[in-house]
Amino acid sequence: MQAVMAILLRENIILKRKFWKYLASWVVSPLLYFVAFGWAGRGRMVGAGVDYAAFLLPGLVAMSAMTHSFGISTEINISRFYWKTFDEIRTAPISDWVYVVGETMSGAVRGILAACVVVLLGLIFRVDFALNPGLFFAVVLTSLVFSALAISTAMLAKTHADQGLISSFIITPMAFLCGTFFPLGAYPGWLRSIIQCLPLSPAANLVRAAAHHQSLPWLQALYLAAVGGVFLVAAMVVVKRAKD
Amino acid sequence: MIILEDLVKRFGEITAVDHLSLHLEKGKIHGLLGPNGAGKTTLVRMMSTLTRPTAGKAFVAGCNVERDPMGVKRSIGVVHQTLNFDPELTAREALVVHGHLHGMPKARMEKRVQEMLAFAGLEKEANRMVPTFSGGMKRRLSIARAMLHDPEVILMDEPSVGLDAHARRKVWDLVRKLREAGRTLILTTHYMEEAQALSDRVIIVDHGKVIADGNPEGLISEAGRVAVDHPGHAGTLTKFFENREEAAQFLASLDEPATVRAANLEDVFLKLTGRHVNPKEQEGVAANASRHGHSAARKHHS
Numbered sequence: 159m160q161a162v163m164a165i166l167l168r169e170n171i172i173l174k175r176k177f178w179k180y181l182a183s184w185v186v187s188p189l190l191y192f193v194a195f196g197w198a199g200r201g202r203m204v205g206a207g208v209d210y211a212a213f214l215l216p217g218l219v220a221m222s223a224m225t226h227s228f229g230i231s232t233e234i235n236i237s238r239f240y241w242k243t244f245d246e247i248r249t250a251p252i253s254d255w256v257y258v259v260g261e262t263m264s265g266a267v268r269g270i271l272a273a274c275v276v277v278l279l280g281l282i283f284r285v286d287f288a289l290n291p292g293l294f295f296a297v298v299l300t301s302l303v304f305s306a307l308a309i310s311t312a313m314l315a316k317t318h319a320d321q322g323l324i325s326s327f328i329i330t331p332m333a334f335l336c337g338t339f340f341p342l343g344a345y346p347g348w349l350r351s352i353i354q355c356l357p358l359s360p361a362a363n364l365v366r367a368a369a370h371h372q373s374l375p376w377l378q379a380l381y382l383a384a385v386g387g388v389f390l391v392a393a394m395v396v397v398k399r400a401k402d
Numbered sequence: 403m404i405i406l407e408d409l410v411k412r413f414g415e416i417t418a419v420d421h422l423s424l425h426l427e428k429g430k431i432h433g434l435l436g437p438n439g440a441g442k443t444t445l446v447r448m449m450s451t452l453t454r455p456t457a458g459k460a461f462v463a464g465c466n467v468e469r470d471p472m473g474v475k476r477s478i479g480v481v482h483q484t485l486n487f488d489p490e491l492t493a494r495e496a497l498v499v500h501g502h503l504h505g506m507p508k509a510r511m512e513k514r515v516q517e518m519l520a521f522a523g524l525e526k527e528a529n530r531m532v533p534t535f536s537g538g539m540k541r542r543l544s545i546a547r548a549m550l551h552d553p554e555v556i557l558m559d560e561p562s563v564g565l566d567a568h569a570r571r572k573v574w575d576l577v578r579k580l581r582e583a584g585r586t587l588i589l590t591t592h593y594m595e596e597a598q599a600l601s602d603r604v605i606i607v608d609h610g611k612v613i614a615d616g617n618p619e620g621l622i623s624e625a626g627r628v629a630v631d632h633p634g635h636a637g638t639l640t641k642f643f644e645n646r647e648e649a650a651q652f653l654a655s656l657d658e659p660a661t662v663r664a665a666n667l668e669d670v671f672l673k674l675t676g677r678h679v680n681p682k683e684q685e686g687v688a689a690n691a692s693r694h695g696h697s698a699a700r701k702h703h704s
Contacts, residue, residue, distance in 0.1 A: 249450050
């Protein structure tokens with residue numbers, strides 16, 4: 159437990175030192191999306207009488223949680239290839255699980271904070287949504303899942319450029335396809351089936367359900383948690399491999 | 403303290419460590435000397451569990467590096483060749499994170515952090531960000547970090563590489579203090595003067611094999627205590643003698659000017675391999691490398 163705290167402590171000192179930079183990055187993208195898409199869709203109704211801004215906000219919350227928790231992969235990558243601090247972790251008497259759990263939690267903290275910033279933006283723009291424990295649960299679960307995925311990809315990447323490519327192929331498509339900006343109903347059935355399997359889809363559904371006072375889709379929550387479990391195991395395997 | 407048995411490490415078709423066996427003793431400084439690419443870093447990485455051996459066995463403080471890596475990690479402190487510090491941390495924070503990673507109780511850790519900052523002469527810099535440190539200060543902090551959890555064995559990979567003479571002396575002082583504290587040190591270097599100044603025992607490695615092993619004085623005596631550098635057909639040749647009288651006799655037989663000097667570990671390596679340890683010194687020497695063996699052989703006849 160102390161070693162997990164050590165990894166968290168390290169990441170949180172970094173977070174504290176670069177807080178204003180991080181805050182700016184947490185604000186800019188959702189604000190742009192909110193202005194660009196929210197403004198364009200102002201007054202339009204989506205689905206069962208939901209205002210577009212109210213539809214968009216949970217999508218942005220889920221997307222921010224995903225993007226910024228996944229951002230830990232860049233930090234890990236830089237620490238491995240540039241600062242070489244990963245060797246310091248590897249010569250410490252800690253198990254691979256401890257490292258994976260520590261980094262997953264660190265990434266999740268960033269995802270949760272970024273999601274909180276989007277919620278604040280929603281409050282500022284007077285979007286109609288609910289703040290409740292369900293929303294918090296959905297954000298925490300989403301952040302943990304994508305943070306675990308980040309560790310796997312960071313260990314698989316051989317260079318910084320690889321990391322950028324991985325983000326382009328995994329994160330960007332999910333950000334636009336998984337019901338973040340528009341309902342999935344417009345897609346053909348076969349594509350919708352594929353998209354619904356991607357982890358951001360259940361994450362967005364969870365956040366949206368909580369934000370719209372609906373009961374949480376627990377099956378989707380279970381599915382998301384299971385995917386997170388797979389990512390954790392994968393992270394464990396690739397961390398072990400990265401040792402040699 | 404450290405036992406390496408028939409250790410092999412291959413990277414594809416390249417053999418970095420080639421059936422190497424060693425017994426390293428407790429409380430001594432062991433200098434692993436060799437040129438770049440000799441296999442020194444790979445050896446240290448295997449001892450520190452960072453690289454898995456292809457074949458053979460390695461035991462550090464009684465723990466098998468493959469079967470009990472946690473035991474090894476608890477017994478070692480590693481000074482990595484790269485100055486690997488998080489750029490967002492102060493010196494104190496870097497040590498505190500290391501202490502947590504090694505499971506040190508808080509009170510003991512705080513005491514040790516203070517002690518190690520003092521040991522490295524960095525007390526006043528404790529709250530400065532590490533990137534503002536000079537190379538020498540970072541290296542001293544790196545040694546302090548390796549010592550923080552009080553390990554039995556310290557592995558140092560090229561601890562003074564890239565440092566100026568003054569910073570290097572300070573690092574050497576720290577290394578000597580570690581010996582006085584009874585630590586077992588393994589220090590890789592391609593600086594022969596470093597190996598000579600610090601090591602109780604020098605192990606010369608080339609192409610992944612041990613080519614000489616002994617105390618610095620003994621190795622130099624075997625090569626010949628006095629070296630004479632004189633011009634040859636393809637550059638400078640070096641000839642070794644037991645004493646100055648023999649060297650003087652040889653000098654008298656030369657028509658060209660020559661230099662007489664005390665032999666050193668660089669000469670030992672040169673004599674054994676026909677090459678210099680330090681690549682910078684190889685310029686102009688490679689050509690006469692093959693002649694050197696002949697020159698050295700003549701010494702035995704003289």
